Amino acid sequence: MPATLSETDFLIIGAGVAGLRAAIELAPAGRVLVLAKREVTDSSTQYAQGGIAAALSDEDEISLHLQDTLGAGDGLCNPDAAKVLVEEAPQCIEELISWGTQFDRDGTKLTFGREGAHSRNRILHAHGDSTGREILRALYAKAKTLNQISVREFEFSIDLVTEAGRVCAVQVIDEHGQHRTIRASAVLLATGGMGQLYANTTNPSVATGDGVAMAYRAGAELTDLEFIQFHPTALYLKKAPRFLLSEALRGEGAHLRNMEMTRFMPKYHSMGELAPRDVVARAIMHELERSRAKDPIAYLDLTDLDAGYIQKRFPRIYSTCMQYNIDITTELIPIRPAAHYAMGGVRTDLQGRSTVPGLYAAGEAAGTGVHGANRLASNSLLEGLVFGTRAGRKMRDELKSPAQSVKDVPQAAYSDGPVPVPVEVIITQIQDLMWKQAGIVRTGSGLKQAIKSLEELDAQLGHAHNRREFEARNLRINGLLVARSALAREESRGAHYRTDFPDHNDAKFLKHSVVAGEKISFS
Numbered sequence: 001m002p003a004t005l006s007e008t009d010f011l012i013i014g015a016g017v018a019g020l021r022a023a024i025e026l027a028p029a030g031r032v033l034v035l036a037k038r039e040v041t042d043s044s045t046q047y048a049q050g051g052i053a054a055a056l057s058d059e060d061e062i063s064l065h066l067q068d069t070l071g072a073g074d075g076l077c078n079p080d081a082a083k084v085l086v087e088e089a090p091q092c093i094e095e096l097i098s099w100g101t102q103f104d105r106d107g108t109k110l111t112f113g114r115e116g117a118h119s120r121n122r123i124l125h126a127h128g129d130s131t132g133r134e135i136l137r138a139l140y141a142k143a144k145t146l147n148q149i150s151v152r153e154f155e156f157s158i159d160l161v162t163e164a165g166r167v168c169a170v171q172v173i174d175e176h177g178q179h180r181t182i183r184a185s186a187v188l189l190a191t192g193g194m195g196q197l198y199a200n201t202t203n204p205s206v207a208t209g210d211g212v213a214m215a216y217r218a219g220a221e222l223t224d225l226e227f228i229q230f231h232p233t234a235l236y237l238k239k240a241p242r243f244l245l246s247e248a249l250r251g252e253g254a255h256l257r258n259m260e261m262t263r264f265m266p267k268y269h270s271m272g273e274l275a276p277r278d279v280v281a282r283a284i285m286h287e288l289e290r291s292r293a294k295d296p297i298a299y300l301d302l303t304d305l306d307a308g309y310i311q312k313r314f315p316r317i318y319s320t321c322m323q324y325n326i327d328i329t330t331e332l333i334p335i336r337p338a339a340h341y342a343m344g345g346v347r348t349d350l351q352g353r354s355t356v357p358g359l360y361a362a363g364e365a366a367g368t369g370v371h372g373a374n375r376l377a378s379n380s381l382l383e384g385l386v387f388g389t390r391a392g393r394k395m396r397d398e399l400k401s402p403a404q405s406v407k408d409v410p411q412a413a414y415s416d417g418p419v420p421v422p423v424e425v426i427i428t429q430i431q432d433l434m435w436k437q438a439g440i441v442r443t444g445s446g447l448k449q450a451i452k453s454l455e456e457l458d459a460q461l462g463h464a465h466n467r468r469e470f471e472a473r474n475l476r477i478n479g480l481l482v483a484r485s486a487l488a489r490e491e492s493r494g495a496h497y498r499t500d501f502p503d504h505n506d507a508k509f510l511k512h513s514v515v516a517g518e519k520i521s522f523s
């Protein structure tokens with residue numbers, strides 16, 4: 001069945017903070033088509049709670065924001081990218097405010113919260129703990145005022161099409177289940193993270209790393225894939241999703257307790273509960289293992305904090321926990337760590353350009369090196385804004401290199417019917433495997449086992465026909481590349497921890513991993 005052809009000037013895959021911000025930047029230059037694989041509101045951006053970092057308060061300085069970002073990155077941040085991030089942050093926030101974003105204020109003054117590894121109160125938040133939702137609302141409202149931008153929901157991108165080494169189109173399955181090929185002068189991947197690789201994740205269901213897998217198949221270089229951040233505190237109840245309990249709760253004074261009700265973080269780090277996320281996540285795992293209970297849990301304790309203030313400051317967390325009959329102002333919250341954020345992604349320069357002409361990436365799908373080996377809390381919404389803007393600005397130049405003519409691409413028969421059971425079984429296998437063998441604490445032998453199993457799963461997956469099968473295919477590839485990168489990095493750094501190489505090895509590994517086809521190198 002031949003695919004229908006259509007065209008636009010600029011194609012953006014992803015309608016989160018990065019995609020929408022890039023679209024707004026591109027609108028004066030041509031027609032912009034933004035695709036989302038489900039509703040626009042189904043993205044990590046929508047779920048971001050804690051806030052967005054910017055050195056805007058009287059007591060803060062851009063140099064301190066930079067210092068904290070580099071510190072969290074554990075020696076591996078690209079300093080140029082980090083500098084761009086913190087320097088362009090205030091302007092991006094002011095722009096957001098001018099487009100109607102309502103950040104929380106005390107009277108007329110913006111209020112700034114504190115999160116782990118920040119040396120100052122610099123986290124802007126909206127409606128208490130719904131910062132991402134408010135930013136997305138404002139960006140989408142702004143995008144809708146610009147005639148050049150069309151946003152289409154339920155359009156699933158399958159693969160990039162290249163001609164003469166240049167990306168010139170994207171194959172999609174549209175909302176009616178039809179295959180289409182959309183050609184464009186330039187394509188931006190703003191597809192978000194890959195948390196769905198793991199059995200426990202805070203990420204929404206759309207976070208299957210499709211953009212990273214598509215870029216890989218198109219021959220683009222990927223970078224720093226071994227660095228997956230695990231959030232220390234996700235709600236842990238048997239039948240509930242792993243709802244995120246924002247770091248800002250610990251910023252306000254919440255404590256972590258083990259099964260004996262002992263506060264344990266001070267014994268692991270001088271910053272206690274506000275230590276870097278990888279330290280807190282590993283400390284919790286250590287306490288869980290130490291307890292020897294069959295199904296051990298740790299707890300987040302807010303009971304000493306002012307109940308009225310907590311309800312006002314964290315209305316979404318308060319009401320969500322109440323749905324599960326936990327009153328967070330009087331009861332301990334059962335928690336465990338969960339996969340949260342991918343530091344690596346499609347390797348880009350400071351303008352969002354990938355290594356393949358015509359292909360750009362921004363936001364969580366991109367690997368700018370801005371987060372190094374570990375992301376500083378509340379820097380990722382900011383990354384989407386800053387580098388989404390930059391990618392959009394640079395993509396305007398691509399109109400000079402118009403899309404080549406794209407021939408019809410024959411498609412396999414497609415059915416969007418019910419998901420066949422085996423696909424879900426395979427996805428669960430991938431998620432369990434990644435959690436156990438390529439998760440918070442890793443070993444060389446575990447990673448080799450994961451790689452072997454993921455290679456074997458290829459035969460079971462066969463040819464993809466529907467969206468879920470395409471997602472499964474992407475998850476398998478991403479899992480394989482994360483595990484291979486983690487095996488190649490024979491040291492521990494930031495969010496990547498190996499018991500067989502527990503220390504830094506600066507001589508060999510103070511470098512970024514780069515995946516190019518089958519090869520993994522460090523540069």
Ligand SMILES: Cc1cc2nc3c(=O)[nH]c(=O)nc-3n(C[C@H](O)[C@H](O)[C@H](O)COP(=O)(O)OP(=O)(O)OC[C@H]3O[C@@H](n4cnc5c(N)ncnc54)[C@H](O)[C@@H]3O)c2cc1C
Nearest residue numbers: 014015016017018037044045050051157192363364380381
């Ligand atoms: C629960 C939670 C809380 C967080 N809290 C914070 C916080 O307080 N502060 C902070 O800075 N960061 C936070 N983060 C991280 C931050 O939200 C994300 O890193 C950021 O929003 C990513 O933005 P993005 O635009 O790159 O991707 P997303 O917002 O995830 O958007 C991805 C888009 O790509 C689309 N897409 C994906 N694949 C396809 C495909 N194949 N075809 C078509 N479309 C596709 C999706 O439909 C979606 O529109 C949080 C993350 C989570 C999950």
